[in-house]
Amino acid sequence: MAARVVGRAGRLALVVRSSAVRLQSRLHGSTGLRSGSQANFFPPLEDAMLPSGSFNNRMALITGGGTGLGRAMTATLSQLGAQCIIASRKLDVLQRTAEEISSQTGNKVHAVQCDVRDPQAVSQCVDQIEALTGLPDVIINNAAGNFVCPSERLSPNAWKTITDIVLNGTAFVTLELGKRLIQNQKGASFLAITTIYAESGSGFVVPSASAKAGVEALYKSLAAEWGRYGHRFNIIQPGPIRTKGAFSRLDPTGAFEKAMIDRIPTGRLGTPAEIANLAAYVSSNYASWMSGAVIRFDGGEYVSLAGEFNELRSVTPDQWKLLEAMIRKTKGS
Ligand SMILES: CCCCC/C=C\C=C\C(=O)SCCNC(=O)CCNC(=O)[C@H](O)C(C)(C)COP(=O)(O)OP(=O)(O)OC[C@H]1O[C@@H](n2cnc3c(N)ncnc32)[C@H](O)[C@@H]1OP(=O)(O)O
Numbered sequence: 195m196a197a198r199v200v201g202r203a204g205r206l207a208l209v210v211r212s213s214a215v216r217l218q219s220r221l222h223g224s225t226g227l228r229s230g231s232q233a234n235f236f237p238p239l240e241d242a243m244l245p246s247g248s249f250n251n252r253m254a255l256i257t258g259g260g261t262g263l264g265r266a267m268t269a270t271l272s273q274l275g276a277q278c279i280i281a282s283r284k285l286d287v288l289q290r291t292a293e294e295i296s297s298q299t300g301n302k303v304h305a306v307q308c309d310v311r312d313p314q315a316v317s318q319c320v321d322q323i324e325a326l327t328g329l330p331d332v333i334i335n336n337a338a339g340n341f342v343c344p345s346e347r348l349s350p351n352a353w354k355t356i357t358d359i360v361l362n363g364t365a366f367v368t369l370e371l372g373k374r375l376i377q378n379q380k381g382a383s384f385l386a387i388t389t390i391y392a393e394s395g396s397g398f399v400v401p402s403a404s405a406k407a408g409v410e411a412l413y414k415s416l417a418a419e420w421g422r423y424g425h426r427f428n429i430i431q432p433g434p435i436r437t438k439g440a441f442s443r444l445d446p447t448g449a450f451e452k453a454m455i456d457r458i459p460t461g462r463l464g465t466p467a468e469i470a471n472l473a474a475y476v477s478s479n480y481a482s483w484m485s486g487a488v489i490r491f492d493g494g495e496y497v498s499l500a501g502e503f504n505e506l507r508s509v510t511p512d513q514w515k516l517l518e519a520m521i522r523k524t525k526g527s
């Protein structure tokens with residue numbers, strides 16, 4: 195953008211471009227950086243943020259809680275006193291996570307197998323949950339599937355697989371639990387984990403973008419409709435946070451990571467513990483007035499991608515003097 199703005203003055207454009215490259219390498223040391231130097235201003239605080247015992251006597255269901263961000267949310271809720279149930283397809287992974295977390299926190303974590311694409315499996319999973327802990331007070335719809343793929347290469351089954359996990363899976367879990375909670379006159383907090391491109395759309399992850407947008411519509415709609423039953427519905431849109439599940443399918447070579455960090459104003463990726471603290475707050479009684487909220491949690495990536503002139507960040511003060519002089523010299527249109 196800097197070079198385009200001064201495109202009319204070819205010589206100046208060259209100066210701007212080469213100074214920008216020098217500035218980048220001064221800031222980052224090399225082109226192979228893992229985080230921007232400004233990341234020092236934004237260190238991740240990873241201890242549980244809420245007072246200990248905030249989730250005592252509360253039951254929390256976390257779908258996809260065996261790995262990645264779901265695992266981190268489970269660990270934080272369990273540390274804060276919740277009895278957790280984690281549900282997904284791979285029972286061995288769930289059981290390992292459940293044992294590890296409960297041995298650290300002293301609070302029981304239950305593992306329940308469930309493919310959220312199958313409404314019957316979801317209903318049986320909720321039967322199991324009712325038998326184990328009773329209906330949950332906190333529901334976190336976190337399970338997802340995704341991969342990067344040009345849309346012209348997608349088969350109908352590829353489309354169906356992602357939209358079934360993300361949109362239908364979230365709807366099946368939410369509706370099954372919602373109906374039973376309503377019948378039992380029990381309130382609950384529902385949280386859905388979407389993504390920043392649910393809002394903007396994104397090429398190369400079109401089934402995921404479409405399904406996550408649907409999840410946001412579902413949660414905003416139910417926030418309006420089911421408040422009368424004591425239910426809150428909120429959404430967190432994470433930016434990039436390194437997990438094996440996401441990065442192996444969205445950045446398999448690792449080549450994309452530097453570009454992501456470069457455009458994130460806080461100069462680093464998020465961490466699982468940071469989003470776990472936010473999810474715990476949103477799901478807690480400290481947030482009992484929060485419903486229908488869409489919380490973007492991305493280090494500033496979304497606005498950085500959106501702003502027409504944001505690449506002018508690389509223009510130096512000396513270059514600004516030249517640019518300003520050119521602009522001031524202009525008379526009329
Ligand atoms: C670095 C970026 C950071 C920012 C991230 C932002 C947003 C992130 C959002 C996320 O959701 S990350 C979470 C990612 N985690 C997962 O995806 C975990 C679960 N995933 C899976 O289990 C699998 O990857 C899958 C494919 C989603 C589901 O597995 P399964 O049910 O076993 O499906 P199949 O293997 O049978 O495949 C179904 C269908 O899809 C086609 N397909 C699979 N992979 C690809 C691919 N890479 N490209 C194109 N098509 C693919 C497959 O061929 C099948 O279609 P057919 O027509 O052949 O039957």
Ligand SMILES: NC(=O)C1=CN([C@@H]2O[C@H](COP(=O)(O)OP(=O)(O)OC[C@H]3O[C@@H](n4cnc5c(N)ncnc54)[C@H](OP(=O)(O)O)[C@@H]3O)[C@@H](O)[C@H]2O)C=CC1
Pocket residue numbers: 257258259260261262263264281282283284285287308309310311335336337338339359363387388389390431432433434435436437438439440441
């Ligand atoms: N990490 C990131 O940068 C970002 C992640 N997100 C979102 O965060 C959430 C967690 O992702 P992340 O932790 O990174 O990735 P993971 O791959 O670790 O988590 C996805 C989880 O979903 C479960 N899952 C997948 N398919 C099904 C299914 N059919 N039924 C039940 N469970 C299923 C998986 O378990 P199993 O295989 O056992 O079924 C897995 O535990 C997702 O909603 C994702 O879209 C959003 C933006 C950025």
